[in-house]
Amino acid sequence: MTGGGAARSTNCSVCERLILPGESVRIFRDLERGGRRRPTCPLCHREARARGWVSDGDPRAEATGAGPDA
Numbered sequence: 643m644t645g646g647g648a649a650r651s652t653n654c655s656v657c658e659r660l661i662l663p664g665e666s667v668r669i670f671r672d673l674e675r676g677g678r679r680r681p682t683c684p685l686c687h688r689e690a691r692a693r694g695w696v697s698d699g700d701p702r703a704e705a706t707g708a709g710p711d712a
């Protein structure tokens with residue numbers, strides 16, 4: 643039992659490390675996969691860009707029609 647908290651664990655899409663509550667995770671979009679969301683920890687933003695992902699809010703990401711959903 644976890645007590646019914648709303649918090650959901652998130653893993654970094656690059657290093658797969660568990661992103662801790664309060665860490666500034668950034669959502670990148672993998673445009674080659676239809677704008678799939680890629681939560682990325684602060685240490686991996688550069689790697690995410692190297693993979694061709696674009697950060698959420700970037701015009702290129704919004705062009706996929708994925709939208710800033712939850």
Ligand SMILES: [Zn+2]
Pocket residue numbers: 654655656657658659682683684685686
């Ligand atoms: Zn990472």
